[in-house]
Amino acid sequence: MIATANPLASYRAHQTEIDDAIRRATASGWYILGPEVEAFEAEFAAYLGVKHCVGVANGTDAVRLAVQAAVPFRGAEGVTASMSATATVAAITEAGWQPLLLDILPDEYTLDPAALEAALTAPGMFVVPVHLYGHPARMEAILRLAAERQATVIEDCAQAHGAMALGRRVGSLGAAAAFSFYPTKNLGALGDGGAVVTDSDDIAARVRLLRMYGWRTRYVSEIHGSNSRLDELQAAILRVKLRHLDADNARRMYIAETYNAAFADLPGVRLPPTGGVYHQYTIRHPKRDALRDALAALGVGASVLYPVPIHLQPAYADSPPLSLPVTEQFAKDLLCLPMYPELTAAEVDAVCAAVRQAATALE
C-alpha cells in the first residue's frame, strides 16, 4: 500500500546525517533548550528571513504562545478558517480567546477574504490565516484588511514550511507565525516540536518567557508562563532536515506537476491550486468515498484531511449552528493523495494509473 505520508521514508533518506546528529546531541549531556536549539532557531530564522525563532514543544503551543504574546487584548476574537487542523482553534481557545470560524475559497481551500472583511468588525481582533496543504492563504488581501481594521495577523504555517507568498517565505508576513515539526510535516522532527517566528523583539521576548514558567532570570517568574520547550535531540534532527527542506519541497512540487498532468482531463476530478509546497496534494471528487475505496483496492492509500470541519465538531459547535457552505461541501468531496518527497517514480506512476482507472470507472 502506498501511504499518504511516510515519515519513516524521510528518516531513511537522511539516516546517516540524522544518526550523527542524534549521537552528538545525546553525548552532549545537555537535553533541553541548549546549543542545538539555539543553532536551529538561528538557522530557521535565517532561512525564513525573520529576526527571531523561538523553539517550543509543538505546533499547537506555537499558535497559542504566538497569540498570547502578540495579541494585547485578552479575550479578543480570533478569526480563522473552519477547514484546518483542530489544533488551530484549540490553541486559540486554550489561550483564552474566542474563535470566529469562517468559510474558505472553493478553489484555494484557504480563508475567504470577503468573509474576513465581513467578520473584522471591531478593533483588537486577530486573524490566523492557515496555509492549508502548503498553499499560501491570500496574504495580500488579508494583510490589507487586517491593517485597515487594526487586527493582528498570526500565520499558521504548520503545513507550509518554505512556501512563498508576496515574494517572501510564509511566516515572515504577519506579526508572528507558528510552525509545527510533527513528523509528517514538510519539516518534521522524530517527535513533537514547534516554533514561533517573528520580526518583533517584543513578541519574541514574551514567547521566551512564556515557554518556561515566565522566567527571565532562572527560578524567578516575571509573568505567568507554562512549559513548552523544544529538546536538543529534536533540534539536532531538525537542523539536518532543514538543510534538505528546499530539495524536499521541490520534489513535492514535481510530484504535484506529474499528478496535475495525469489528471488534467479526468472527468469528475478537480485539481488543487498551484503555487504551494504541497504538504498535501488534495483533489475534489463528487464520489469521494467510492474513489477512496477503489484506490485502496488498487494499493493506493488516500486520506481525508479533514473529514469534519471544526465548526461542526462537538467541542466547537455553536448554537444556533454556523453554516459554512463551501467548507461543508469541501469536507464531503476532498481527498488527499500520496504526497511525500521519497515517493519513487514507479510509485508516482502507480498512483497516476490507479486514480485514472478508479475515476474513469466511477463515471
Ligand SMILES: *Cc1c(COP(=O)(O)O)cnc(C)c1O
Ligand atoms: C499540525 C498542525 C498544527 C498543530 O501542530 P502540532 O505540532 O500537532 O501541535 C496546527 N495547525 C495546523 C494547520 C497543522 O496542520
